Amino acid sequence: MSSLASLKNIEENCCITLDQHAIISVTGEQRDSYLHGQLTVDINKLADDQARRAAHCDFKGKAWALMTVCRFSDAVLLSIAKDALTSSMAQLQKYGVFSKIEIRDEASHFQQFALQGTQAEAFVIEQFGKLPESPMQSLQSSDGLVIRQDYPQSLYWLILSPAGAEALQTYVRQNQIVNYPSSVYEALAVENGIPDVTNDNINQFVPQMMNLQALNGIDFNKGCYMGQEVVARTRYLGRNKRAAFSFCIPAALAVKPGDILEKQLGDNWRRGGTVIRAATLGAETWIMAVLANDTEMNAVHRLASAPEHSFTPITLPYSVEPNSENLAKQK
Numbered sequence: 001m002s003s004l005a006s007l008k009n010i011e012e013n014c015c016i017t018l019d020q021h022a023i024i025s026v027t028g029e030q031r032d033s034y035l036h037g038q039l040t041v042d043i044n045k046l047a048d049d050q051a052r053r054a055a056h057c058d059f060k061g062k063a064w065a066l067m068t069v070c071r072f073s074d075a076v077l078l079s080i081a082k083d084a085l086t087s088s089m090a091q092l093q094k095y096g097v098f099s100k101i102e103i104r105d106e107a108s109h110f111q112q113f114a115l116q117g118t119q120a121e122a123f124v125i126e127q128f129g130k131l132p133e134s135p136m137q138s139l140q141s142s143d144g145l146v147i148r149q150d151y152p153q154s155l156y157w158l159i160l161s162p163a164g165a166e167a168l169q170t171y172v173r174q175n176q177i178v179n180y181p182s183s184v185y186e187a188l189a190v191e192n193g194i195p196d197v198t199n200d201n202i203n204q205f206v207p208q209m210m211n212l213q214a215l216n217g218i219d220f221n222k223g224c225y226m227g228q229e230v231v232a233r234t235r236y237l238g239r240n241k242r243a244a245f246s247f248c249i250p251a252a253l254a255v256k257p258g259d260i261l262e263k264q265l266g267d268n269w270r271r272g273g274t275v276i277r278a279a280t281l282g283a284e285t286w287i288m289a290v291l292a293n294d295t296e297m298n299a300v301h302r303l304a305s306a307p308e309h310s311f312t313p314i315t316l317p318y319s320v321e322p323n324s325e326n327l328a329k330q331k
């Protein structure tokens with residue numbers, strides 16, 4: 001695989017192996033009604049050609065995992081971080097015994113990739129007949145499915161069977177397309193404000209603290225689901241005081257989810273927030289952290305573990321919907 005010093009130098013045509021993600025499949029006649037009571041989005045309204053971002057929460061509204069949800073054949077697939085797989089699977093299976101469903105870890109049946117560029121689009125057309133045109137639209141074939149991403153929209157997410165993955169890898173080799181490791185996708189995700197839940201951050205944050213509402217990952221008008229009361233109160237009563245911000249540090253640093261960010265206040269530094277996603281490239285580090293939601297874009301931060309580097313937030317490609325009084329009045 002090719003290394004990358006900076007996202008500014010990313011090749012127009014590239015393939016990224018997403019080995020940091022796993023797949024859960026849910027099948028059975030009650031799969032939709034069961035998942036409807038577990039996830040933050042309305043599974044009953046999920047179309048065959050649609051993917052949604054979603055959260056799986058505990059009864060306190062804290063996220064076990066964030067995921068991409070889509071349909072494939074007679075299953076609902078959940079693309080989830082491997083680090084969150086065990087805890088989320090355990091909770092899904094705990095309550096799934098009361099429904100006519102089957103929940104499986106499909107690690108051996110699917111591989112995941114991200115593609116971008118005209119050559120990548122040619123492969124998608126070859127395998128799926130056309131390109132998904134709108135953000136989070138999906139297309140299926142016998143070898144898997146493809147999802148056009150929302151941020152950035154130039155990126156395609158592929159969930160492929162072993163045969164589909166082999167076809168992609170052959171295509172990448174034959175067309176000399178650059179193949180990057182998963183850290184490059186992690187950097188792209190941070191740059192575009194896409195959160196995730198892994199390691200020490202499992203069951204630490206309500207979805208809105210990670211901007212999931214801005215990514216169409218919460219349906220506030222659906223029926224009951226695990227954690228709904230807390231998620232709803234957070235929205236309508238203005239109780240959320242945190243949001244996720246992204247940063248780019250012009251140095252290669254060892255950072256992991258759960259690390260602490262400090263904020264400069266005059267001549268002093270105080271705890272500012274927690275890293276939820278991080279990627280280190282050859283010459284830069286990308287981090288996404290949950291901070292106070294009134295953090296200003298010129299506010300100076302640093303990592304507690306690397307105080308010699310200071311930095312300010314970057315602008316995200318979406319607007320985080322405000323909570324508080326305006327929403328309470330609208331309600």
